[in-house]
Amino acid sequence: MTLQEAPPITALLDPETVQSIADEIWPTLVGDGEAFVPVPVAPPAEVVSAWVTISGPWNGAVVLTCAPATAGALAESVLMTRPPTVVDDEDVADALGELANVLGGNIKSVLPGPSSLGLPQIGSAPTTGRLDDVCRVNGQWRGQSLTITVQGATQALHPSGTEVPQ
Amino acid sequence: MTLTATSFDWVRQLVHRESAIVLQPGKEYLVEARLLPMAQQRGMSGVSELVESVRNRPDPATTRRIVEALTTNETSWFRDGDPFTALTSTVLPQLLAARRPDERLQIWSAACSSGQEAYTIAMLLADALPNAPTRVSITATDLSQQMVERTRAGRFSQLEVNRGLPATMLVRHFTRSGNEWEIAPALRRMITASECNLAAPLPRMGPFDVVYLRNVLIYFDLPTKQAILTRVRQLMRPDGWLFLGAAETTLGVDENWERVVLGRGSAYRPRKGA
Amino acid sequence: MRALVIDDSRAMRRIVGSILKDFGFEVREAGDGQQALDALQEGKAEGWVPDLCCIDWNMPVMDGLQFVVAVRANPELRQVTLMMVTTESETGQIVKALAAGAHEYLIKPFTADALRDKLALLGLLPEEVSA
Numbered sequence: 001m002t003l004q005e006a007p008p009i010t011a012l013l014d015p016e017t018v019q020s021i022a023d024e025i026w027p028t029l030v031g032d033g034e035a036f037v038p039v040p041v042a043p044p045a046e047v048v049s050a051w052v053t054i055s056g057p058w059n060g061a062v063v064l065t066c067a068p069a070t071a072g073a074l075a076e077s078v079l080m081t082r083p084p085t086v087v088d089d090e091d092v093a094d095a096l097g098e099l100a101n102v103l104g105g106n107i108k109s110v111l112p113g114p115s116s117l118g119l120p121q122i123g124s125a126p127t128t129g130r131l132d133d134v135c136r137v138n139g140q141w142r143g144q145s146l147t148i149t150v151q152g153a154t155q156a157l158h159p160s161g162t163e164v165p166q
Numbered sequence: 167m168t169l170t171a172t173s174f175d176w177v178r179q180l181v182h183r184e185s186a187i188v189l190q191p192g193k194e195y196l197v198e199a200r201l202l203p204m205a206q207q208r209g210m211s212g213v214s215e216l217v218e219s220v221r222n223r224p225d226p227a228t229t230r231r232i233v234e235a236l237t238t239n240e241t242s243w244f245r246d247g248d249p250f251t252a253l254t255s256t257v258l259p260q261l262l263a264a265r266r267p268d269e270r271l272q273i274w275s276a277a278c279s280s281g282q283e284a285y286t287i288a289m290l291l292a293d294a295l296p297n298a299p300t301r302v303s304i305t306a307t308d309l310s311q312q313m314v315e316r317t318r319a320g321r322f323s324q325l326e327v328n329r330g331l332p333a334t335m336l337v338r339h340f341t342r343s344g345n346e347w348e349i350a351p352a353l354r355r356m357i358t359a360s361e362c363n364l365a366a367p368l369p370r371m372g373p374f375d376v377v378y379l380r381n382v383l384i385y386f387d388l389p390t391k392q393a394i395l396t397r398v399r400q401l402m403r404p405d406g407w408l409f410l411g412a413a414e415t416t417l418g419v420d421e422n423w424e425r426v427v428l429g430r431g432s433a434y435r436p437r438k439g440a
Numbered sequence: 441m442r443a444l445v446i447d448d449s450r451a452m453r454r455i456v457g458s459i460l461k462d463f464g465f466e467v468r469e470a471g472d473g474q475q476a477l478d479a480l481q482e483g484k485a486e487g488w489v490p491d492l493c494c495i496d497w498n499m500p501v502m503d504g505l506q507f508v509v510a511v512r513a514n515p516e517l518r519q520v521t522l523m524m525v526t527t528e529s530e531t532g533q534i535v536k537a538l539a540a541g542a543h544e545y546l547i548k549p550f551t552a553d554a555l556r557d558k559l560a561l562l563g564l565l566p567e568e569v570s571a
């Protein structure tokens with residue numbers, strides 16, 4: 001959309017704010033007593049990412065990255081005590097995507113607006129052309145590596161949503 | 167390391183002396199859970215080590231933090247609904263009719279926690295009275311210094327604004343500040359927040375037209391409840407209104423109050439001639 | 441009481457749905473705004489009209505705001521209480537949703553207590569639960 005240079009993400013957001021948002025999400029969505037701990041551990045060999053894009057005065061993506069096994073455990077925890085007890089791949093993609101969505105929406109509200117949020121996507125992390133423009137929190141959940149990356153982009157990563165006539 | 171019986175007993179007595187809060191035997195888990203973060207912060211192995219260290223080297227700042235850590239600050243906006251509906255539907259119109267226009271109505275949120283009760287009142291009055299900031303003053307007090315500071319700041323997390331605050335009021339009276347929400351300065355100025363221990367002689371305040379004394383008497387024993395109700399009554403106007411928590415009552419505690427049914431809830435008024 | 445939970449995440453539908461069931465709601469689900477309109481249409485045929493819709497904002501096909509507008513344009517659905525349940529939390533968006541006809545707005549993440557508080561505000565809690 002606008003090719004005008006947006007401020008770097010580091011000027012708009014600090015890791016403490018990202019952490020404080022995660023501190024609200026983990027106990028409520030992942031489960032009672034659960035926490036995203038901002039202490040890095042060795043990154044896994046294989047990773048999976050879930051992300052949502054943000055388009056507006058600031059363009060980029062909010063990405064959650066972890067090992068596939070951690071993604072499975074997160075999904076189980078999110079769905080805990082709620083049937084079905086067996087989580088399949090679709091459940092994992094769905095739960096990880098929803099975590100990215102809730103992180104993304106709350107982070108979006110801290111950034112300059114108005115802006116819109118894309119639908120959750122899952123796979124290997126998006127490339128955006130501004131790879132140096134990141135605010136990242138490397139942390140862990142239940143001892144497993146988990147990374148939250150807020151990644152700037154040079155342009156909108158999703159078409160802006162349809163406007164509803166008032 | 168688990169909490170020793172002597173450590174628990176020391177904490178129980180300290181908390182009772184400083185706040186009148188009763189920690190029954192069986193509440194060891196609570197003491198453990200609330201004090202463990204403090205112990206860990208000081209690089210100590212457990213709560214008993216923390217207790218031993220303050221017993222050996224008394225330090226008012228630490229004992230105070232221990233007492234504050236054992237208060238329960240659970241609160242929400244419009245908690246239980248009725249006491250706030252009654253304020254605008256019955257109490258406020260009666261008070262406005264009874265008072266001179268230049269008389270400021272005085273409302274007290276005693277045991278205000280992080281301020282949701284006091285700001286609920288401020289929002290309702292701001293919406294009901296065009297001159298609310300000059301017509302009403304709200305006093306908010308709590309034992310906990312940390313809670314008084316939070317009330318003064320008027321900043322609330324996303325999770326806190328989610329607890330019972332109507333969305334229309336959120337957008338009307340708050341602005342975003344980072345990932346928190348900040349109450350409008352005009353409403354913040356309606357509230358004076360200060361520390362006050364209800365279980366000790368009260369400072370000169372009031373006289374109050376309305377007192378919210380909610381979800382705090384439950385922590386005290388009967389003589390403390392009686393003493394607090396007496397002291398509160400002495401700071402109230404004779405035609406004032408007292409709101410208690412849903413699980414609290416003056417009945418069987420202090421007979422100098424008259425219970426009045428207001429809508430689905432109730433309020434208490436000083437008994438004439440008491 | 442009856443509720444229609446509209447969210448593209450099945451995890452979220454399950455979470456919201458199970459809390460509502462705890463409060464005695466009979467719950468149906470839809471994965472986007474269009475599916476929700478279809479569910480309302482089908483429900484009408486069997487006399488099933490929800491008391492409450494919990495509505496996510498960002499969904500494929502038809503988003504939550506468009507759904508609110510569509511429901512508000514239908515006089516037969518005037519009784520239905522509409523609550524956004526979404527991570528969208530810019531002030532401007534909350535205002536927009538309320539202006540379009542949503543009655544309440546719950547921001548994700550939320551606790552079961554927060555959902556319960558909103559139901560109490562909307563007068564949708566059964567007596568024994570609100571006591």
Ligand SMILES: C[S@@+](CC[C@H](N)C(=O)[O-])C[C@H]1O[C@@H](n2cnc3c(N)ncnc32)[C@H](O)[C@@H]1O
Nearest residue numbers: 185237241277279309310363364365380381382
């Ligand atoms: C559960 S909160 C109630 C907050 C609010 N009134 C409500 O109903 O939501 C109880 C509060 O009482 C305070 N408290 C406990 N003992 C007290 C005392 N002795 N004097 C004053 N406040 C006290 C605590 O610090 C805590 O914030």
